[in-house]
Amino acid sequence: MSKETKNKPKLKLAIYWGAACGGCCISVLDVHEKLFDVVAVADLVFWPIALDVKYADVEAMENGFIDVTLYNGAVRNSENEHMAKLLRQKSKILIAYGSCAHLGGIPGLANFHNKEEIFERVYHTSESTVNKERVEPVTSYKVAEGTLSLPEFFNDVRALDQVVDVDYYLPGCPPQTERFVEVFMAIVTNASLPPNGSVVGATEKAQCDECQRKKTDNKRIKQFKRLVEVIDDGETCFLEQGIICMGPATRSGCGYRCIEGNSPCQGCYGPPSTSPDPGAKMMSAIATMIDSNDPDEIIKIVEQIEDPAGTFYRFSLPGSILRRKLIETQT
Amino acid sequence: MAFEPTIISFLCNWCSYTGADLAGTSRIPYAPNLRTIRIMCSGRIEPTFVLKAFREGADGVLMCGCHPGDCHYHEGNYKCLRRYHLLQKYLQQMGIKKERVRLEWISASEGKQFAALANEFTETIRQLGPCKIKGVMETLT
Ligand code: SF4
Ligand code: SF4
Ligand code: FES
Numbered sequence: 001m002s003k004e005t006k007n008k009p010k011l012k013l014a015i016y017w018g019a020a021c022g023g024c025c026i027s028v029l030d031v032h033e034k035l036f037d038v039v040a041v042a043d044l045v046f047w048p049i050a051l052d053v054k055y056a057d058v059e060a061m062e063n064g065f066i067d068v069t070l071y072n073g074a075v076r077n078s079e080n081e082h083m084a085k086l087l088r089q090k091s092k093i094l095i096a097y098g099s100c101a102h103l104g105g106i107p108g109l110a111n112f113h114n115k116e117e118i119f120e121r122v123y124h125t126s127e128s129t130v131n132k133e134r135v136e137p138v139t140s141y142k143v144a145e146g147t148l149s150l151p152e153f154f155n156d157v158r159a160l161d162q163v164v165d166v167d168y169y170l171p172g173c174p175p176q177t178e179r180f181v182e183v184f185m186a187i188v189t190n191a192s193l194p195p196n197g198s199v200v201g202a203t204e205k206a207q208c209d210e211c212q213r214k215k216t217d218n219k220r221i222k223q224f225k226r227l228v229e230v231i232d233d234g235e236t237c238f239l240e241q242g243i244i245c246m247g248p249a250t251r252s253g254c255g256y257r258c259i260e261g262n263s264p265c266q267g268c269y270g271p272p273s274t275s276p277d278p279g280a281k282m283m284s285a286i287a288t289m290i291d292s293n294d295p296d297e298i299i300k301i302v303e304q305i306e307d308p309a310g311t312f313y314r315f316s317l318p319g320s321i322l323r324r325k326l327i328e329t330q331t
Numbered sequence: 332m333a334f335e336p337t338i339i340s341f342l343c344n345w346c347s348y349t350g351a352d353l354a355g356t357s358r359i360p361y362a363p364n365l366r367t368i369r370i371m372c373s374g375r376i377e378p379t380f381v382l383k384a385f386r387e388g389a390d391g392v393l394m395c396g397c398h399p400g401d402c403h404y405h406e407g408n409y410k411c412l413r414r415y416h417l418l419q420k421y422l423q424q425m426g427i428k429k430e431r432v433r434l435e436w437i438s439a440s441e442g443k444q445f446a447a448l449a450n451e452f453t454e455t456i457r458q459l460g461p462c463k464i465k466g467v468m469e470t471l472t
Contacts, residue, residue, distance in 0.1 A: 112424075279421060280378040287413035293399070295412060302416040309424035321382040326426030326464040 011067045011188060013038075014046035014058075015097075016087055018080035019107040019157065020073025024098040025049040027174035028070070034181055041188045042067075055083070061090050068187060070097040070170070074107045074318065075158040078139075079151035088164040093187070095200075097180075099173040099268050101160040104318030106173070108157045109310065111317045111324035115155040159319045168194075170201045173268035173315055176254050199273070202253030206272055207245075207265050210252045213237045220291035224304035227264070238264040239289065244311055249281035268315045277321045279312035336456035339384040340365040340393035340449075343373045345403045346438045347395035353442030354449075361446035362453035365393065372396065373434075374407025378418050381432065388465045391431045391456040393448075398436040408436070430455055431462060 017025060025047075031038060045066060046053045069091040075081050088094050099105035110118060123129065123136050140149045160166050170183060179201030186193065186200075194200060208215070215237035225242045232238075238245035238259070246267035247259070258265050267278055275281035286305070292298050305311070313320050342348040348369045354361060370376060373396025381392050394415065396408040415434045423429055433452055437445050 277379055277382065280382055283378040283414055283417045283421065287410055287417055290413045292413075293406075293409040298413050298416055302413070302420060305417070305420070307424070308417060308421045312421070321379065321386050322425050322464065323468045325424070326462075326467050328426065328463070 008041070008188075011042040012045045012065065013042040014066045014069040014087065014091065015044070015049075016046065016069065016071050016073075016083055017048065018071065018073030018084065018101065018160070019076035020098070020100055021106070022049065023174045024070075024072030024100075027098075027172075027177050028180065030177040031181055038181075038184065042184075055086075058086060058090060063089050064092050066091040068093045068095065068184075070095050071101050071160055072097040072174075074100040074104050075154075075160065075163045076107055076110070077151040077153050081154075081163055082151075084160060084163045093167045094160075094164065095183075096160040096166045096169045098175055099171060099270065099315040101166075102169045102171045102319070103270050103316035104157055104159045105315050108159070108316070108318040109314070110157050112309070113325070114327050115153055117327070119153075156324055157318050162318065167196050169199045169270075171199060171251065171269045172201075172254055175201055176257070179253060199251065199270075202251045202269055204272055204274075205252045207247035207250045207252045207256055207259070207269075208237075211237070211247055211256050211259055213259065215240060219289040221286075221289045221301075222291045223301065226306070232262055234262060239286075244282075244286075244305065246278065246282065246312070246314075248285045249275060249278040249312070266314055267312070270316055270319070278316055279308070279320060282312045283308070334457065334461060336364050336390040336453055336461075337388060338364045338366065338391040338393055338453060338456060339389045340367045340395065341370055341373070341376045341380065342367055342437075343375075343396045343402075343407075344369055344371050346397035346401060346436075347373075347445070349439035350395075350437040350441045350445045353440065354446040355442075357442050359442060359446040361449040364453045364456075365449055372402060372404050372407035373411035374402070374404060376411055376414070378414060378421075381418060381422075385427065385462060385464050386468065388462075390459070390462045391433070391452065393452055394432070394434045395437045395445075395448075396434075398438055401438065425464070427462065427464060428459060430459060 015028060044051060046058055069087045071087060075084055096102045100107055119136055123131055137150055139152050140147055183201045214235050219240050221242055223242050227243055230241055230243055243264050245264035247265045249271050250265050250267045251269040251272045254269055271278040290298060290301050292301060342351055373394060376394050384392050396411055399408060402408040419429050435448055
């Protein structure tokens with residue numbers, strides 16, 4: 001620990017999960033022994049996964065009381081929304097931590113459906129459900145002891161910045177812990193921070209720029225395959241082997257960890273700022289690589305890409321240009 | 332008021348835009364629903380352009396380039412053709428009907444064909460009605 005951080009008042013840090021899997025909170029715990037460095041300079045004032053601090057305690061804080069909040073998870077229901085607004089008010093710096101807060105993430109894939117379809121599946125047609133009375137969650141219910149309430153489930157999943165102003169984005173599913181520590185230490189030491197609205201803990205380059213696999217400039221692809229259909233040679237660019245890799249449309253910074261594990265990039269760091277819609281970038285990159293000028297053959301090759309929407313926007317549907325599926329019964 | 336489709340058309344400078352011009356100078360009347368954007372080559376039509384058109388409220392998107400073999404940059408229209416098929420697959424997953432996006436080849440001499448295409452495509456979109464994706468995207472909760 002350097003001298004200048006030693007005598008400073010401790011930073012007040014909050015960590016919250018919206019619609020999340022818990023992985024982002026775990027990625028913070030993954031600082032391991034560096035946790036001592038973190039708690040030497042910061043007090044954790046709110047962190048539901050680890051501390052018993054109630055929402056009411058947060059409500060009682062003065063505006064701007066918290067120095068830094070890491071909000072992970074998307075905004076799926078009224079509770080997530082309330083907490084996003086509350087934490088915005090109480091925090092000097094609000095960081096969208098992880099893919100879900102950044103662009104909607106995996107929960108954002110629910111934007112291929114609406115509330116009605118999701119309730120129908122979850123409460124009625126799923127194989128393990130017996131629900132003859134067609135019971136569904138309601139936001140308030142009167143019982144003898146009083147009124148019970150539940151958050152409202154929204155029709156749509158939103159990224160954090162579609163609800164409140166966000167100061168920084170720290171991408172990843174989950175973010176690489178080392179990147180978080182770097183960003184955190186930069187805040188603690190008052191190192192010059194990038195302008196508001198910047199993505200931190202990642203670079204401006206694409207995965208392909210850092211990836212060590214062998215690649216040629218003119219990729220020609222005749223056939224797309226699923227990972228299980230190919231014996232990966234362990235060294236040639238995935239795309240050149242006909243396996244969809246999100247490298248061209250994904251920001252680097254993770255240390256191409258999936259590719260190092262012999263698995264194509266799925267795009268969790270989100271797109272670089274030069275191509276803000278990952279699907280649009282992939283469609284244009286892939287179309288350039290398809291090795292055919294014959295309309296029928298092109299259709300055949302395109303057909304081999306099973307699920308372009310789900311593959312190209314796996315982590316970013318709510319944050320993409322079209323945001324959600326149009327379901328015609330919707331008003 | 333009756334529904335008037337808003338259609339964004341991307342026309343390549345060398346063939347299709349000239350074809351559309353010819354329709355005009357030949358005084359062939361056609362549907363005024365197209366908002367034309369001239370690009371140098373159909374290979375310049377990024378998927379982003381089409382997605383943004385829908386996001387901003389377009390009811391249909393028309394993409395036109397030189398006939399196969401005639402692209403002034405050799406391969407641009409083939410690139411456009413490949414993008415078009417991939418984009419179509421994606422758009423259908425997003426609930427946007429495939430009839431709302433169309434790719435056609437129009438040469439510099441095909442003024443008549445361009446006018447007929449504009450009329451026919453406008454009619455198709457009129458039948459489909461307004462594209463609701465803009466409204467649905469903005470209903471954020
Ligand atoms: S497409 Fe994937 S495997 Fe190929 S160079 Fe890019 S990141 Fe590496
Ligand atoms: S390689 Fe891609 S999917 Fe894997 S951690 Fe990095 S950005 Fe995320
Ligand atoms: S110049 Fe017309 S399509 Fe390329």
